[in-house]
Every structure is written in structure tokens, then in C-alpha cells.
Amino acid sequence: MKLINELMKALGENDSPVKDVRVGVSWTGVHGKYGGVSKTYGIPVAHGNYTRDMGELTSKTTLELAEYVKSWNLVEASIGVAAINSMIKPRGKKDVNAQDIIIEESKNKKVTMVGKFPKIDEIRSVARELWVLESDQTLLNPKEGIITEAAAEYVFPGSDIIIITGSTLINKGLERYLNLAKEENAYTIVMGPSTPMSDVLFDYGADMLAGVEILDPEAILRKISQSGGMINTRVCRGEIGFRVLEG
Numbered sequence: 001m002k003l004i005n006e007l008m009k010a011l012g013e014n015d016s017p018v019k020d021v022r023v024g025v026s027w028t029g030v031h032g033k034y035g036g037v038s039k040t041y042g043i044p045v046a047h048g049n050y051t052r053d054m055g056e057l058t059s060k061t062t063l064e065l066a067e068y069v070k071s072w073n074l075v076e077a078s079i080g081v082a083a084i085n086s087m088i089k090p091r092g093k094k095d096v097n098a099q100d101i102i103i104e105e106s107k108n109k110k111v112t113m114v115g116k117f118p119k120i121d122e123i124r125s126v127a128r129e130l131w132v133l134e135s136d137q138t139l140l141n142p143k144e145g146i147i148t149e150a151a152a153e154y155v156f157p158g159s160d161i162i163i164i165t166g167s168t169l170i171n172k173g174l175e176r177y178l179n180l181a182k183e184e185n186a187y188t189i190v191m192g193p194s195t196p197m198s199d200v201l202f203d204y205g206a207d208m209l210a211g212v213e214i215l216d217p218e219a220i221l222r223k224i225s226q227s228g229g230m231i232n233t234r235v236c237r238g239e240i241g242f243r244v245l246e247g
Contacts (some may be wrong), residue, residue, distance in 0.1 A: 001070055003175040006089030007084055008066055011080050014087040015063035021079060022221040023051070025228035027193070028078040029221040032062035035214025036085025037224070037231060038194040039167035049073055062086050066103050067146030067170065077170045081194055088197050090213035092245030098191050101244070105132030105161060105187075106130075114177055115192065116146060131155040135171070148232075149173070152180055162186040166195030166211065178204040193231050195238075202247035209245045216240075 028040045028221070040065040042049075051057075057065060062083045069080025099119045102111075103126060110129040113120065116139050124130045125144075133149040140146055147155070156162065162181040168174040176192070179190040182205035190201055195211035202209075204226060212231070214220050216239040233240060 001172070001175075003178075003200070003204055004069055004169070004172075006203070007196055007198055008069075009062065010198060011066070011084060011087040012063055014089065015061050016087070018058045018060050018062055018065055018083070018232065019064070020221050021057045021082075021220070022225040023075060023079065024158070024224040024226075026035050027224045027231050028075075028082045029214075029217070029224045030062065030065060030082040030086040031217040031221055032065075032083065032086035034086050034089060035080045035220060036062075036079035036088070037212065037214065037220065038078050038085065038170060039165075040075065040078045040194070041170045042076075042078065042165065045075060051076055051079070058202045062093065074170060077172075081167075081170050084196050084209075085194070087088070091197055091242060092209065092211075094213070095242055096210075096244040097242050098189060098244050102161065102163060109122075109160035110158055111161045112152075112159040113163045113184075114173075115153070115163075115164070117163070117191070120211065146235040152177060155179045156184055158187075159184050159186045162219075163189045163191055165196030166190050169194060169196065175204065178206060181205055197243060197245055199247070207247055209247075211243055211245075213241045213243050214239070233241065236245060 019031040022029045062176040065083035068076040106127040111127045113132045132146040191210040193212045197211045220240045
């Protein structure tokens with residue numbers, strides 16, 4: 001887990017007490033020095049797979065909680081990614097929606113996306129070719145180019161733009177995808193609320209990081225615990241903002 005270890009080493013100086021942790025149906029949040037979120041993986045939870053130290057997570061520091069990212073219990077790993085993000089000072093251009101940039105840059109290009117993002121219809125309408133790799137079997141639709149994530153080695157070749165969801169850090173896929181993207185010399189974007197806005201990802205071949213800034217951690221964690229919906233600027237107005245950082 002070289003990428004994960006390097007992230008944690010780079011962020012250790014921002015270690016702080018954990019103020020709050022919320023694991024929701026769709027999203028997980030940690031409030032440390034900053035606010036951090038991640039996609040919630042691993043739900044439903046197989047019986048007996050309780051979160052380690054459940055009920056005592058606020059007695060830890062964010063660096064201790066970040067160790068959970070190494071877990072194969074994906075609920076724990078989701079907490080770990082949110083803890084990592086809670087140690088990253090917000091940076092990059094504010095209020096820039098990377099999806100609008102992608103639509104503009106995808107004209108007549110081969111685009112491969114790991115994770116089904118919104119606006120794929122707009123991307124498909126301008127791209128020469130679009131493939132979407134998905135781990136969620138219920139979302140697969142080969143007629144629309146939405147195929148299994150196992151197909152990366154087949155569809156990455158020849159890609160001009162590769163977009164990778166930051167939530168692949170949770171299931172340990174991010175390092176693999178970045179290595180494959182580097183072989184293609186494609187413009188590579190790591191995107192989504194789970195994305196660590198850290199220079200470490202540039203070292204692994206990312207060209208752009210598109211994540212979020214948590215403006216009001218308490219409000220975001222409260223909504224996470226009360227909703228199964230998407231974190232976005234529409235339902236969390238004034239509480240979350242987009243950030244884009246280029247290497």
C-alpha cells in the first residue's frame with residue numbers, strides 16, 4: 001500500500017484530535033483539523049463485521065483513524081479516507097466544476113471513466129469514444145459503454161483522458177488505475193468528494209485533482225447521518241464547495 005503510506009506520511013503534520021465521525025448510507029465524514037468526507041463502501045455489512053473500536057472513534061487522532069484506510073472492511077476503509085481528507089488544508093481553484101472542464105476537453109477524444117459520474121450523457125455526446133468502468137453490478141449497461149471495472153486493461157489503451165473516482169482509494173484500486181493511466185500518457189483526473197487533494201497523487205501520475213472543500217464540517221456531518229443522498233452544492237449550499245488543483 002505504497003500510495004496510502006505516502007499519503008499518510010505527507011499529512012502527519014496535520015494530525016489532530018477527532019471531533020466527530022459519521023458513517024452514512026452514502027457518505028462518511030470525519031471532523032478533525034479540517035472536514036473530510038468519503039464515499040461509504042461496504043454497506044450492507046456482513047453480520048459480525050463491526051467497525052473496530054466502534055463508539056470510541058472520537059478518542060483517536062485523525063492519523064490513527066486514517067490507518068483504517070488499510071482495512072479490508074470497506075466501512076472502516078471509508079472512515080480512513082475521510083480521516084485522510086480531514087488532514088488536508090483546502091487548496092486549488094475555488095468553485096470550479098471539473099465536469100464542465102471535462103465536457104469541453106472531451107471533444108473528439110477517447111475518454112475512459114472509472115466510476116459513473118453525473119453528466120456522462122453530455123460527455124458521450126461530444127467524445128469520440130466513452131467507456132465507464134463500474135464496480136456496482138446494477139449500473140452495468142454494455143450498450144452504453146458502462147462495463148465492469150475489471151476491464152481497465154482492455155479500455156485504457158488509446159485513451160486521451162482518464163477520469164478516476166477518488167473513492168477507488170477505499171477499495172485499494174487507485175494505485176492500479178494511476179499506474180495503468182501513466183502507461184497510456186493520458187491526461188488523468190482524480191475526481192469526486194473522496195479525492196485527497198494532495199501532491200502525492202501528482203507523484204503517481206495524476207494531472208488534475210478535483211475534490212471538495214468542507215466549509216461547515218458540523219453541518220455536513222449532520223446531513224451525512226440523516227440522509228442517503230449525494231453530497232453536492234445544491235443540497236449543501238454554503239457548506240461545501242468544489243476545488244480543482246492541477247499538477
